[in-house]
Amino acid sequence: MAENENLLVTTNVVKRFGGLTAVNKMNFNIERGRIFSIIGPNGAGKTTFFNTISGIYRADEGSIEFKGKQIGKMSPDRITAQRIARTFQNIRLFSSMTVVENIMIGSHTVLKQTPLEILLRLRRFKDEEKKAELKAEELMEYVGVHGMGNELACNLPYGAQRRVEIARALAAQPELLLLDEPTAGMNPNESEDALLLFQRLRDDLGIAILLIEHDMRVVMKVSERITVMDYGEKIAEGLPKEIAANPKVIEAYLGRGAASGLST
């Protein structure tokens, strides 16, 4: 397994909504076991790009390849079965279910329970259920929500809910994790814990992570490569230091002419 092997490659992906081109000829790649980030001003098309990768939208042009397979036409559930998992910008936990059950739902593609086994309560069903429960507990500990298993998901504090969402995504045993603004609404301590978690995920589990983020401290500290989008296009890509000094990036965030007023 080559260190620099490309896990996901998008080629000339375009997504339009009526007259608006939200994503315009995105060429993008993620390497196995790395943490990459996408940043950009609001409305740049980052979440739309995510949604196109995860199957919620279908690209109008271009191709998306994951581990050599074309996934551009797959429905979201099939993409998850390919081992790509995601979280959402606005937390979308299943609020009427407990934390454990939320995480167990994440295991849906991994659990092997046929209807017959379920109806007859065969051995295999019980084993798989136990496995899923244990896995859920393990993940709860890993992300740091130990002990809240039987709480209804909606009763948890905000930061805990975000971590449960990540645990739920991890239950699908992904090789690529798409995190959409995972530290939104967190205070600096929580953000610090979150970014340590991302690093652990990469180091312990070898998961490639793609972040959309607005918190520049997190982005700078954790990213191995940053891609900047504006108006649906990639305007810059490179190491954090390079991006911070890139005049086009500064312009995108602060407006025309801002770059000239800053010293590099």
Next chain:
Amino acid sequence: MRIAQLPLSVREIVKPLGRMVVFVVGAGALFSAVMILLALLFKGSAADLQLIEYMDVGILPYTISILPQVLIDGVTLGFVYAAIALGYTMVYGVLEFINFAHSEIFAIGAFAGVEFLLFMERLGILSGATGLFAYILLVMAVLAGMMASGTAAVIVERTAYRPLRNAPRIVPLISAIGVSFILQDLIRLVESLTSGQFHRIFPTFGPFDDRVSLFSFDMKMGPVDVDIQVKSIVVIVAAVLMLVGLNYIVNATRIGKAIRAVAQDRSSASLMGVYVNGVIAFTFLLGGALGGAAGVLYALKFTRIDPFIGFFPGMKAFTAAVLGGIGNLTGALLGGIVLGMLESFAGAYLTTFTMGAMGAEYKDIIAFAILILILIFRPSGLLGEQVSQKA
């Protein structure tokens, strides 16, 4: 374009009238053409032979001979459905909510109108009513129906829908079904308590049952007379007035603008100072009143009413609203006319063309089948839906 240069108020009267003419003529021509084509295809078939045996006339001349009458019935029925459809489409456009109880609002109007006229009959006023006075009485009955239905619609909205405005869509829908059932039995209860019977009959008076001869044409089998009942003319004229009137209100008045604003983006309209609850109540009032008027007209045309008459016309009108494009007034009109024509043609020709295998009862199945097909394959309807524009 010359039309665009006319003042708004005139424009908003000419446009719907123009559309009506186009739809009626277009639908009529289309259906007639299809029917004649079918008759040509069926020439020589078993159906043709059976017809010749029983009625001494081939399938093509038979088809043509009853065609004008079928068209007239289709137009009449179509306008009734269009009038009922307006209530569904307005409420859906503003609230994205299917007012399931609208069928009973329609029935309430029918009962209010009929009871009013029966009351007049008991007072002895009806027997002497002729000419203009008969029409005035009819107008009063329609007004009675409109008031009863409008009020009922507003009350229903306030008690059963408003508390649920922010709940997931399924919740107010279930509530609406509940209201529909409650109203059916309430009509029954009131009728049982007051008159002791709940099948009511529209009293005969005035010139409404007379037939007006339109034209006749000669065919090989003899002259064919085409006539139309006065009541059908009344129904068509009244429906046209309602449609034009509603279109005018929605497109050429301030309150209409408020309705359209609330329909497109409720929160922004509220921020602009529109009193949203009031606008919604008014929408129900309008839709309900029109449904009530349609109810009285229905009673006029079909004479017998009972507390459960709302269900089928209601479902068919809803089908019409979706067929044309829900939220879209013009769509309700188009859908109504198409559906009315379809039902009239099916009712008249099915038995003959299938040699009795499928009778006129199947026209209801056809209406439901169309509803199912539209919702599955083209839920935005023929003219496209017009609902909230925010995501």
Next chain:
Amino acid sequence: MKESMRESIAKIAKRLNTGRAPYIVSGVLIVVGTLLVYMSPRSILAFLVFATSGAMVYFLKMNKTVKLALAVFIAVILVPILGARNIFYLEVIFQIAVFAALALGLNIVVGFSGILNLGYVAFYAVGAYLWGFFGSQQAFLLHEIPGTAPLNTPFLMAPEWFYIFVFLGIIVAAFVGLILGLPVLRVRGDYLAIVTLGFGEVVRQLVNNLDKPLNLTNGPQGITPIQRPPMPKGLVDAFNSMVSPLVGNQVTESQFYNIVFYFIALVVVILAIIVTARLDDSKIGRAWTAIREDELAASAMGIPANKMKLVAFAVGASFAGGMGVIFAASRTFVSPDSFNFMQSIGVLTMVILGGIGSIPGVIIGAAVVIILNLQVLQSFSLYLTQLRQSEAVIPIINFAWKNLSTQLDPAKYQRLLFGLILVLMMIYRPAGLLPAARRKRELKGNAENDALKASKDAAKEKSNG
């Protein structure tokens, strides 16, 4: 004020539910209920007490074996005996069983997966007409006009086939559900409801009109007679010899069939409960709940939403199909009238009243609606008849009861009943009377949490006491 009242009721309820108390309570209720029903077989109050005693066996905290024993005792011994005393009760209990199974089926569609199916009764009709056709003479009457069946027309199948047809009903209905679901389930929420309504109506109209060109369903007159499964010789006599000394009258063979069908329905309901509970507590059940809550997030978790909705639809349909066969055989008669929109809404009302997604909830919902429908409305009707025959007068408006139109018959006001329940539940308690509770799992992490809580509670009590 309200708070303290609620608290004291909760305290009493808790006191009654701990230690020995529940055994005493349920024992007393059962005995009292049985005696009441025995002594005044026509009283609704007695029936309600008896029904409550049955419910208490489920809800109170008792040893599992004791609960099971009591339940079996009530269902297998008490009910048939009391049924022999007043066959009408058995009819009510039979209907509760039938509709409980229907409600459980609809619960899977509406409650677990969030699909509002307004035409559910169509699947019931499929099962009923399946046995209605094969278990009757209809196959030989395909060319006869309704009402002109010649004497001595044979029956198509031997009556023993009934049991096989229960299974066939399940399978055929599931199949119809699949076929229906395929095009339909991608339609969005409220439109989907209307489409299902449309299908329900189309099925009813078809059944009503398929008496020409081939007389498949005998049209609006319905199909009769339909065979019942054969009764072993001497069973009725054996039953009578055991039971009539207790009960005071003999049961005819026809009445005994009611008891037989009660048992058959009971078995089906128990199966339905087991299937539903097991599906709920598995990855399929979790997937359904996820779809109901947030379909987009569910599919992002790898749940194939359309496929799972289809499964829910088919499973729900299968319950109705099986019960339809039983219904047809028990009535020996089917007609299109039993399968109209009001019946679909009736089942929906039971699910909503009881609690969407809750198994005990929908069973209680079915029981409440049936009891209200068959008994309360009926007795209201009887009461009014009595008033009409008396000289009584309503006080303030001086209206004599006997002038009240005979058209006003409360027993026929089911629509009002259903409608009120639906609207009131949606506004005040959309989760139902007994909302579904999520399962609390045994987790190691929680052991610590529980210990923490326990010590907190102990500290609180110390400071209070």
